[in-house]
Amino acid sequence: MYKMLELKDEIKVPPAKFGLGLQEAVRQSLMDRWDGVIDKRLGVVLVVTKVIETGEGRIYAGDGSIHYPVTFEVMVYKPNQHEIVEGEIIDVTEFGVFIRLGPVDGMIHVSQLMDDFVTFDRKNVTFMGKETKQRMKEGDVVRARIISVSVSGGEYKIGLTARQPNLGSIDWLKESKAAAKKKAAKPS
Numbered sequence: 351m352y353k354m355l356e357l358k359d360e361i362k363v364p365p366a367k368f369g370l371g372l373q374e375a376v377r378q379s380l381m382d383r384w385d386g387v388i389d390k391r392l393g394v395v396l397v398v399t400k401v402i403e404t405g406e407g408r409i410y411a412g413d414g415s416i417h418y419p420v421t422f423e424v425m426v427y428k429p430n431q432h433e434i435v436e437g438e439i440i441d442v443t444e445f446g447v448f449i450r451l452g453p454v455d456g457m458i459h460v461s462q463l464m465d466d467f468v469t470f471d472r473k474n475v476t477f478m479g480k481e482t483k484q485r486m487k488e489g490d491v492v493r494a495r496i497i498s499v500s501v502s503g504g505e506y507k508i509g510l511t512a513r514q515p516n517l518g519s520i521d522w523l524k525e526s527k528a529a530a531k532k533k534a535a536k537p538s
Contacts, residue, residue, distance in 0.1 A: 356421065357392075361379045362383075363416050372404065373401060373404065380420065429506060434493065444470050454505075458509075463486060492512060
């Protein structure tokens with residue numbers, strides 16, 4: 351889930367940025383410090399959107415930088431368990447598919463791809479359901495539910511499932527919806 355958060359920090363502005371003007375020097379120093387940071391509590395910090403308040407700077411002995419207390423706003427992405435997400439399949443392996451979810455990737459294990467017996471086609475690098483004949487391949491857009499989230503070594507590990515109603519390949523969902531409409535329109 352994307353969120354805007356207000357944070358407070360003491361930011362170090364190095365002498366190389368003194369010529370930029372206070373607000374620009376603080377903004378750039380915040381971006382250097384926070385952009386792309388993965389924090390277990392906050393999520394992935396995508397961008398510092400604005401500097402709200404800059405306090406009085408301090409200089410510490412032996413450090414030529416100026417340290418400012420700052421209140422600022424950031425945009426973050428934090429994947430939440432049970433959240434429904436959509437993303438593109440970026441890689442297909444024998445054990446599942448990897449999905450790009452904006453700034454992070456998630457994985458759907460082969461056991462969670464669909465409610466069907468699934469086979470892996472090495473030649474075409476696709477998964478196919480035995481009964482349904484539905485396929486999953488690189489480039490497909492998929493709707494899935496987040497079933498596990500962990501942060502390890504500064505990166506997210508996100509487990510996904512597509513084995514619930516209204517989840518799976520967007521193409522399957524469109525076909526299923528069209529078939530249901532057609533069935534409903536038939537006179538009995």
